[in-house]
Amino acid sequence: xxxxxxxxxxxxxxxxxxxxxxxxxxxxxxSKGTVFGLVGGIGSGxxxxxxxxxxxxxxxxxxxxxxxxxxxxxxxxxxxxxxxEDFFFEKTLFEDMASGLLHLGLTEEEVHKRIHSTLDLLxxxxxxxxxxxxHLNRGTLRLAAFATVLTMRPGYLILDEPTASLDPKSRKxxxxxxxxxxxDIAIIYISHRLQEVVAISExxxxxxxGKVAFTGTVPGYLDWATGQDAWEYLPVLNQVMYGLQRMGFxxxxxxxxxxxxxxxxxxxxxxx
Amino acid sequence: MIELEDIYFSYPAADPxxxxxxxxxxxxxxxxxxxxxxxGKTTLARLxxxxxxxxKGTLRVNGISTSDRSRLLEIxxxxxxxxxxxxxxxxxxxxxxxxxxxxxxxxxPVPEIDARIEKYLDLLGMRELRHRNIRTLSGGQKQLxxxxxxxxxxxxxxxxxxxxxxxxxxCRKIILQHIARLNHEGTSIVHITHDPExxxxxxxxxxxxxxxxxxxxxxxxxxxxxxxxxxxxxxVPYAISRKLGLPLALTTExxxxxxxxxxxxx
Ligand SMILES: Nc1ncnc2c1ncn2[C@@H]1O[C@H](COP(=O)(O)OP(=O)(O)OP(=O)(O)O)[C@@H](O)[C@H]1O
Ligand SMILES: Nc1ncnc2c1ncn2[C@@H]1O[C@H](COP(=O)(O)OP(=O)(O)OP(=O)(O)O)[C@@H](O)[C@H]1O
Ligand SMILES: [Mg+2]
Ligand SMILES: [Mg+2]
Numbered sequence: 284x285x286x287x288x289x290x291x292x293x294x295x296x297x298x299x300x301x302x303x304x305x306x307x308x309x310x311x312x313x314s315k316g317t318v319f320g321l322v323g324g325i326g327s328g329x330x331x332x333x334x335x336x337x338x339x340x341x342x343x344x345x346x347x348x349x350x351x352x353x354x355x356x357x358x359x360x361x362x363x364x365x366x367x368e369d370f371f372f373e374k375t376l377f378e379d380m381a382s383g384l385l386h387l388g389l390t391e392e393e394v395h396k397r398i399h400s401t402l403d404l405l406x407x408x409x410x411x412x413x414x415x416x417x418h419l420n421r422g423t424l425r426l427a428a429f430a431t432v433l434t435m436r437p438g439y440l441i442l443d444e445p446t447a448s449l450d451p452k453s454r455k456x457x458x459x460x461x462x463x464x465x466x467d468i469a470i471i472y473i474s475h476r477l478q479e480v481v482a483i484s485e486x487x488x489x490x491x492x493g494k495v496a497f498t499g500t501v502p503g504y505l506d507w508a509t510g511q512d513a514w515e516y517l518p519v520l521n522q523v524m525y526g527l528q529r530m531g532f533x534x535x536x537x538x539x540x541x542x543x544x545x546x547x548x549x550x551x552x553x554x555x
Numbered sequence: 556m557i558e559l560e561d562i563y564f565s566y567p568a569a570d571p572x573x574x575x576x577x578x579x580x581x582x583x584x585x586x587x588x589x590x591x592x593x594x595g596k597t598t599l600a601r602l603x604x605x606x607x608x609x610x611k612g613t614l615r616v617n618g619i620s621t622s623d624r625s626r627l628l629e630i631x632x633x634x635x636x637x638x639x640x641x642x643x644x645x646x647x648x649x650x651x652x653x654x655x656x657x658x659x660x661x662x663x664p665v666p667e668i669d670a671r672i673e674k675y676l677d678l679l680g681m682r683e684l685r686h687r688n689i690r691t692l693s694g695g696q697k698q699l700x701x702x703x704x705x706x707x708x709x710x711x712x713x714x715x716x717x718x719x720x721x722x723x724x725x726c727r728k729i730i731l732q733h734i735a736r737l738n739h740e741g742t743s744i745v746h747i748t749h750d751p752e753x754x755x756x757x758x759x760x761x762x763x764x765x766x767x768x769x770x771x772x773x774x775x776x777x778x779x780x781x782x783x784x785x786x787x788x789x790x791v792p793y794a795i796s797r798k799l800g801l802p803l804a805l806t807t808e809x810x811x812x813x814x815x816x817x818x819x820x821x
Contacts, residue, residue, distance in 0.1 A: 325694070325695025326692075326693045326696050330694065418566065421639050447717075447720040451788045475724065520791055523807055523810060530818075541794055541798075544795065548795070552817065552818060
């Protein structure tokens with residue numbers, strides 16, 4: 284049970300002066316039951332890969348299969364777009380959330396039930412259902428977009444910058460929800476918030492100019508980043524630990540949280 | 556530069572968003588604004604640029620009331636805003652057109668326009684995007700364009716609504732340093748964000764909630780309060796330095812220096 288990406292290449296405006304090779308012979312396998320982090324600089328190809336995995340658009344070369352089938356949005360895969368505004372067209376949030384579900388052939392009763400239980404899961408006020416999505420503040424809009432995808436209950440869920448514009452409280456909530464549902468499905472987690480990616484993912488891939496620069500586990504990733512002295516790939520907490528290591532402190536690079544880091548630094552200071 | 560006096564605001568047929576808000580941004584000041592989702596940060600930014608008008612209270616930019624609609628152009632000459640939704644801002648089709656548009660409106664001669672565009676594309680490391688269609692850019696690239704479009708106008712005051720929320724760490728550092736430099740050279744800055752690590756250069760920081768402004772002061776003061784109240788994130792280096800009883804550090808570099816010093820002090 285996995286997404287298999289083989290020799291995937293995608294080129295925009297091929298043959299013109301603006302030709303961009305967004306993805307260059309990508310090979311990745313993403314298994315069910317895991318959170319798979321995807322990081323990389325701006326324009327490195329993350330959203331392009333995300334939309335191809337979600338079955339939106341056809342790759343120039345190579346293949347993507349989900350459990351052996353082609354990706355089919357709304358059926359075997361769901362995507363939260365990087366910009367939540369791209370989700371909404373209708374006059375009210377409810378109409379937007381319901382339209383996809385009705386399309387799946389659910390009864391009205393089931394549609395209501397799913398929408399309300401998903402709002403509860405994310406701690407969203409049911410009153411927002413009657414509001415225009417375009418009159419919501421952006422954080423709430425993003426949560427509403429996330430709720431919309433969740434109601435579809437996809438087996439593979441792609442999240443493109445799910446926590447951009449969320450406050451710390453909503454971010455925590457979203458991370459809890461992801462942890463809770465990730466046992467049964469696969470989540471592809473794209474973010475520039477490295478601390479978050481490292482905390483939530485089991486496996487991780489780095490894209491650099493459309494190529495896979497690294498793929499492996501989180502500890503492997505931290506070693507890879509420090510191995511080439513790439514501070515910009517380290518979450519701030521790990522930057523501190525790496526900096527200390529380089530100054531000769533005896534501390535671990537891979538710390539899980541602030542308390543963990545503090546403990547290590549205290550011990551190391553006592554030893555000197 | 557910007558004065559808000561006892562500002563009230565509600566959207567039509569909705570509960571009030573802002574009630575009795577007082578904020579001042581002095582000339583050359585760098586003000587940071589944090590606050591939960593829906594606390595009214597974007598609304599405040601829209602009020603500051605005259606896109607919305609307060610229901611009650613007065614709001615002046617360079618002494619001009621934003622309610623004086625005949626002088627709105629003057630206000631827009633002094634202030635520029637980077638929007639939270641990167642698609643809400645673009646005017647031109649290509650990046651170049653987008654940057655040219657405002658500069659032509661300023662009535663600048665063509666060579667000057669060209670020189671400014673070159674300068675800011677270079678500063679933000681986006682020279683190769685010059686002839687690209689804005690709609691086809693990646694999320695982070697769009698944010699860069701929006702920043703460039705405002706900076707190129709060299710306004711007296713820049714209002715930033717989560718300007719780097721989709722930008723990678725390396726790029727973010729470059730942008731933040733550049734914002735700090737503009738501020739150093741006299742530009743007033745209002746910077747809204749959920750990420751305290753973006754606000755290491757600001758002079759003053761306010762935290763907004765639905766009940767009004769809950770915290771304000773220097774970043775050191777406010778981060779200290781937030782850490783005690785445990786209600787919001789503070790920069791990691793700040794949290795570590797404070798919990799270890801070291802001189803307060805806002806950046807990784809500063810923290811590492813303090814740790815090095817404290818070790819040799821032992
Ligand atoms: N529709 C398009 N037409 C032409 N070029 C495109 C299009 N969409 C993306 N690109 C280009 O392809 C490259 C990869 O873009 P993509 O959106 O996948 O990057 P990303 O990794 O998601 O970046 P970000 O972190 O900024 O969101 C970029 O150079 C981008 O400008
Ligand atoms: N155009 C609008 N019409 C009606 N209500 C609106 C409109 N824009 C915002 N609101 C409401 O006003 C309140 C404040 O919104 P605002 O966008 O200012 O919050 P914010 O602090 O910027 O939030 P975020 O951190 O999510 O960006 C929210 O409850 C929002 O739903
Ligand atoms: Mg993207
Ligand atoms: Mg906002």
